Amino acid sequence: MRAIQPIAEFDLAFSLFCLRHRFNRQVASISKVISRTGDGHLYIVLGFLIWWLDHQDQGQFFRSGLLAFAIHLPIYWLAKNSFRRRRPKELSELLTCFITPSDRYSLPSGHTAAAFLIATLIGNFYPEFYVIALCWAALIGLSRILLGVHFMTDVLIGALLGIACAQGALLIMAV
Template identity: 65%
Template structure:
């Protein structure tokens, strides 16, 4: 476990930097709104709209998205229960949490995984949206840190998980 000690120290120091300043509460209010866009409902709307607007490419986008999430969700839950990493506020009363997380453990960030999964799919199927989609996913990842429910490495691994699942689904679908 000594090999991950420097990572844990970095995560804690980074969380302190992000959460212990006079602007924490205003940042948390904005972060909560940003984070809410990654709760899941928007992904279904995007997929259905793509299908309604563009029969062929939109249907492939929707089906690839469903496969991506079918890959991502079991890996996400297995990882959470394998690592059982406690959330920032559980490790120190010095670190506030501005929302109640939907589950117990922090690694990986599910919001971040889903956001980067969707950003990858959007960028692949609709290249003009790539910069906007990746920016939006990065804002969700940042919001999760600023809300005090994830460490930096939680969102980093979440982003890698989401991108990997999207890339795998694109390859499987031959899209």
């Protein structure tokens, strides 16, 4: 446990830095909008839209996404309930949480994992949009920190989880 203590201290200090400034409410307003794009509705719409519009794709993006999420969700759930890392607000009364999280624990960030999963799939199928997708995924991760529901390492591990699940699905499907 002592090995992760410096990481936990950094996480808390970074969260304090991000959340204890005079513009935190304005930043939170913008972050809420960004975070909402990672709630999951957009992924379903995007999958069906690509399936409908891209006739050369033949549903590969959609099927890859379904498989990637089928891999991702059990790992995400198991990690959340194994690590049981408390959210930033629970560790410091000095921190403000601007939204109500959808679940109890913070590690890994599910919003970030899903966003990087989708960004990785977009990069594979539509490389011309990869940079935009990665920037969007990174903004979702940052928004989760700025809303006070995740620590930096929650977001980093979420990003790695999303990328790994997408890559795993792509390997399985040999796309």
